[in-house]
Amino acid sequence: MTTVLKLGGSVVTEKDRDETVDGPALDRAADAVAAARNGAVDDLVIVHGGGSFGHPNAAEWGVTTDDGTHDPDGVLAIHGAMTTLNKFVLRRLRDAGVPAVPVHPFSAAHRDADADLTLPAGQIETLLGEGFVPVCHGDVVGHVGEGVTVLSGDEIVVDLATQLDADRIGVCSTVPGVLDADDAVIPEIETFDDVADVLGGSDATDVSGGMAGKVRELLALDAPASIFDLDALADFLAGERPGTTVERAD
Ligand SMILES: Nc1ncnc2c1ncn2[C@@H]1O[C@H](COP(=O)(O)OP(=O)(O)OP(=O)(O)O)[C@@H](O)[C@H]1O
Ligand SMILES: C=C(C)CCOP(=O)(O)O
Numbered sequence: 622m623t624t625v626l627k628l629g630g631s632v633v634t635e636k637d638r639d640e641t642v643d644g645p646a647l648d649r650a651a652d653a654v655a656a657a658r659n660g661a662v663d664d665l666v667i668v669h670g671g672g673s674f675g676h677p678n679a680a681e682w683g684v685t686t687d688d689g690t691h692d693p694d695g696v697l698a699i700h701g702a703m704t705t706l707n708k709f710v711l712r713r714l715r716d717a718g719v720p721a722v723p724v725h726p727f728s729a730a731h732r733d734a735d736a737d738l739t740l741p742a743g744q745i746e747t748l749l750g751e752g753f754v755p756v757c758h759g760d761v762v763g764h765v766g767e768g769v770t771v772l773s774g775d776e777i778v779v780d781l782a783t784q785l786d787a788d789r790i791g792v793c794s795t796v797p798g799v800l801d802a803d804d805a806v807i808p809e810i811e812t813f814d815d816v817a818d819v820l821g822g823s824d825a826t827d828v829s830g831g832m833a834g835k836v837r838e839l840l841a842l843d844a845p846a847s848i849f850d851l852d853a854l855a856d857f858l859a860g861e862r863p864g865t866t867v868e869r870a871d
Contacts, residue, residue: 622789623664623749624858625782626654627774629794630672630759632851633710636795639673640702642709649851650793651717654754657858658719664749666781667714667721667756670774674706675699675759679771686776686834687736689767696769699761700727707758714756722748724757726772732764738776742784749785757781775838782842790846791857792835797850798864799832811870813837839867 628650635641658665671679679685682695690696707723714721730740748755759774775792782790798806801819810816813836820833839846847857849864856863 622662623666623785623787624662624789624791625666625668625778625785625787626858627778627792628667628669628710629792630670630674630676630706630774631795632672632793633669634672634674634706636672639677640705641673642706644713646851647710647713648717650854651713651719653854653858654714655717655719656855658754661860662858665754666745666749666785666787667710667754668758668774668777668781669706669710669756670759671703671706674702675771678702679761684761684769684771686771686773687767689764689770691768696727696761699769699771700725703758703760707756710758711756714754719754720752721754721756724748724755726757726760726762726777727769730760730762730772732762732767732770732772734765736764736770738762738772738780740772740777740780740784742781745781746785773834773838775835778846779838779841782844782846787844789857789860790839790842790844791854792839792846792848793851793854793857794832794835794848795850796832796848797853798848799836799867807865810836810840810865810867813840836867840869842867842869844868
């Protein structure tokens, strides 16, 4: 059984303080992953977002998922921030005993002139088969006609989950699910229009669309995906569907 789990940048970092890891939250996430690897979860791919890493750099250089830069210093600033965060995430996972290894999308992925993404998954499949937990992250990628643009962790989740035919897809964020106008968790989302009125961006600098972008991405999946918070991560990894289930109505 293959699980693709996104650890939101807003969970593992302090989103309102530039380049600051949320150590206790990252430790909790790493411990939950380690416990699950000793139990129900075998093949696991982790993708993490940026939070206070990457997004501020991308905003500074005017780079989004659509608008790119040709300036190598901009590329290095954004990619560098994301690989720095990746090292922190890996360290905590390794400290918790998880066989985590890094995978950097910038080195392998690209977008064509229509912005369609090619993200090779052979490396990840091989690493999974060899017992590792690949840890991928939001990044910048070469983009025909744009230079480089941002590749969000949510896009990576959708692309990899499809290619790996993942059985379980989870997005761990700072909210217990997608919230309605009264801040109650919406248990199921089948179309974007159902929730367009309540979906906003992010509370912090976020170049990839916040919750609205997340739901839009997840609705592209054939399989159901769960959006939940850190309190529910262990439940998700144990096989439950906490928070909001996003599953497109066909
Ligand atoms: N209806 C909604 N329900 C829940 N959260 C919402 C809603 N509308 C907007 N949001 C915002 O979306 C945020 C989650 O999206 P965000 O992109 O920040 O998450 P993330 O994936 O954890 O972080 P990152 O993008 O840095 O990886 C919440 O913290 C909240 O501020
Ligand atoms: C800002 C960059 C480079 C990555 C964004 O990934 P996300 O936090 O998953 O949207």
